[in-house]
Amino acid sequence: MIDSGHTEPREPFVIQGPLFTLLNDNSVNTYDYFDSGSMVVGDQGRILYVGPSVPADYSHYRIKKTQHLIFPGFIDAHVHYPQLPVIASYGVSLLEWLDKYTFPEEAKYSQRLYAERRARQFLELILQRGVTSAAVFSTIHQEAFDALLGAASYSGFNLVSGVTGMNRGAPDDVLVDVGLFKEISSKAMESGLGVERFRYAITPRFALSCDEEMLDYCGQLLEINPHLLMQTHINETEDEVLATSNLFPRSTDYLDVYDAFGLLGDRSLFAHGIYTTESEYKRWAASGASVIHCPTSNTFLGSGLFNASEYVSRNINIGMGSDVGGGFSLNPFVTMSEAYKVARLGGKVLDPLQLVYWHTLGSAKAINQADVIGSLESGKWADFCLIDITSDDIGFEVWERSRSVQEKLFGLMFLLPDSSSRVVETYAGGISRWRDTSCLGSK
Numbered sequence: 001m002i003d004s005g006h007t008e009p010r011e012p013f014v015i016q017g018p019l020f021t022l023l024n025d026n027s028v029n030t031y032d033y034f035d036s037g038s039m040v041v042g043d044q045g046r047i048l049y050v051g052p053s054v055p056a057d058y059s060h061y062r063i064k065k066t067q068h069l070i071f072p073g074f075i076d077a078h079v080h081y082p083q084l085p086v087i088a089s090y091g092v093s094l095l096e097w098l099d100k101y102t103f104p105e106e107a108k109y110s111q112r113l114y115a116e117r118r119a120r121q122f123l124e125l126i127l128q129r130g131v132t133s134a135a136v137f138s139t140i141h142q143e144a145f146d147a148l149l150g151a152a153s154y155s156g157f158n159l160v161s162g163v164t165g166m167n168r169g170a171p172d173d174v175l176v177d178v179g180l181f182k183e184i185s186s187k188a189m190e191s192g193l194g195v196e197r198f199r200y201a202i203t204p205r206f207a208l209s210c211d212e213e214m215l216d217y218c219g220q221l222l223e224i225n226p227h228l229l230m231q232t233h234i235n236e237t238e239d240e241v242l243a244t245s246n247l248f249p250r251s252t253d254y255l256d257v258y259d260a261f262g263l264l265g266d267r268s269l270f271a272h273g274i275y276t277t278e279s280e281y282k283r284w285a286a287s288g289a290s291v292i293h294c295p296t297s298n299t300f301l302g303s304g305l306f307n308a309s310e311y312v313s314r315n316i317n318i319g320m321g322s323d324v325g326g327g328f329s330l331n332p333f334v335t336m337s338e339a340y341k342v343a344r345l346g347g348k349v350l351d352p353l354q355l356v357y358w359h360t361l362g363s364a365k366a367i368n369q370a371d372v373i374g375s376l377e378s379g380k381w382a383d384f385c386l387i388d389i390t391s392d393d394i395g396f397e398v399w400e401r402s403r404s405v406q407e408k409l410f411g412l413m414f415l416l417p418d419s420s421s422r423v424v425e426t427y428a429g430g431i432s433r434w435r436d437t438s439c440l441g442s443k
């Protein structure tokens, strides 16, 4: 079960065990790894120290020893919580999948109790997998947003979300006119004010589901609120790109649609970006916007193969998302291993450190929070998980025989999802929020 931190004091402590973290120094391959490391967590839920041993200043703190790998909490930079029940929907591509499976499910989120149940379920499942932050799509409904905000706040989860904007191209029960969208959005932004670890994201679903008035309003919101983020989809399938160009004939390309309405900037997250053109790459790079790579969704729906090199070579920041329910798993290790396979099909070999970077620091940068999350470093939130690396015989053999940290991480990516080893405990803000009570020795 999810543990709420609201009833517990944040007692400072030291956790000792094997520890891995990337370091936030603008490089993807700087890291700390200790076979036996120590992390000091203060009473405000922040990290006070990470290193090989405990400094004298903290030697009186309670010590928790663990045999599990201490690892930064993952950040899922693109996921739809109302789509959990449509995971593994058979045999369709994106636009059919939306009509046949997704929109009927999303219509149910006007019911508060249903939305609350699904929000709690989503938070529990994602925390179980070591994810401590996410940029989450909701639906058009105030009830859906409130349910998610409430569940995230209760569980100490670091949430980015907003009310979805869509006023065409779907059944009436998942559409909202601009007047009502303004009303719901302003209530949602107000209810998020003062909620610790929440940031509002303006969320036009994608160009096909928004008319010019809707996109224009979203752009205005982004301009007048410098602390808000913006999340949407782009260039996911060829059919979608073609339909978008038909709907916006004056735009030169898909990115131009968003740019025309003020939605392209360094607070923007664009999921997918598979069919990006040369001119779009240039404009994208100049804007400081992030792309969110969602490999399990892209392979599952047959959308296409993301070309990471094109983004990396232009210094466009890449985050990583599960894109559940187009994606079939909330598990970051599944997502990272799928990204590796996608790159292999494009003739490239990705460094495991790069993959971890995208799912931690890259995603933190995408939501403009790399100063406080994404790695285990002094001053940041103590968001981390404990990964059991010893329970699975083959997995542990691979871990032990690996000659480098890269090889160890690579083994985890491919072996952990199908193994008796797993994430056994997840901390957000220095408090244990989920623990596998069946796993003896997790402490």
Ligand SMILES: [Zn+2]
Residues within 6 Å of the ligand: 078, 079, 080, 233, 271, 323, 326
């Ligand atoms: Zn999506």
